[in-house]
Amino acid sequence: MSTSVHVAELTHRFNKQAEPVLSDVNLRVDAGETLAIVGESGCGKSTLLHMIAGMVMPSTGTVSIGNEPVRAPNPRWNIMFQRAALYPWLSIVDNVALGLEFAGAGRERRHRAAAMLERVGLGDRVDARPQDLSGGQQQRVALARSLVVSPSVILLDEPFSALDTFTRSDLQAEVLSIVAEQGITLIQVTHDLDEAVIMGDRIAVMERAPGRIHSLIDNRMPPPRQPGRPGFAGMRDELLAAFGRARRNLSGADPSPVAASVAVNA
């Protein structure tokens, strides 16, 4: 079952003397919606995501998932990182089943883990060790581990950034298909504007120092959103312009789209 995410009046300082890393962040993501978050390096995207995941408590403000205040990590709002942290001494089916064990599942967990590996295209590798898989396959295992616990919300922190273009594209499509099928609410941090257009029904552009939401853009492209399809380049240009405006709020300069593009890819 999908669930909404509500961030209210969130401000964060990593220590009392420091300037706030995040300030006055307000955000609502509807149940079943997908949101991509972009912004200049260091603007606080990961910090915000970690707070939604309950890994870091905000200095002030609240995060709620459904009607429940987030105070700790929970399998119902699961986070997946850029690098798959898999146990090399366990087979991949046991790595995935471990997520279910932490979530309190019973003896059927190995069967459920195998079914989820099948769903992400690794049904014939269940007994392999993580180190025998490619980076893309390892990310598929991590994805299966995040999804097998049937989360209402999935939080992705640049999960595909280390992958080649084709593997990344396959995994983007896989994630979109699974979240649509299961009605999961998705929030994904990315550096890649193409990826933001592909993944997000809406795209939040953040500014930095302090980090806050600069703009929220509705993605007008209907899925499947793929580079080269009509409307994709226009949506990306709109996003790039918003990214440039978010930077200008910081520096007072007026960056050209090329300068903004360099910053995005830095």
Ligand SMILES: Nc1ncnc2c1ncn2[C@@H]1O[C@H](COP(=O)(O)OP(=O)(O)OP(=O)(O)O)[C@@H](O)[C@H]1O
């Ligand atoms: N545990 C921490 N203690 C102190 N400062 C931190 C901590 N974690 C992050 N920061 C600082 O908070 C700011 C935001 O970091 P964060 O990683 O959230 O940004 P980001 O937008 O995700 O960056 P990037 O795109 O480069 O990954 C940075 O200035 C970072 O140095």
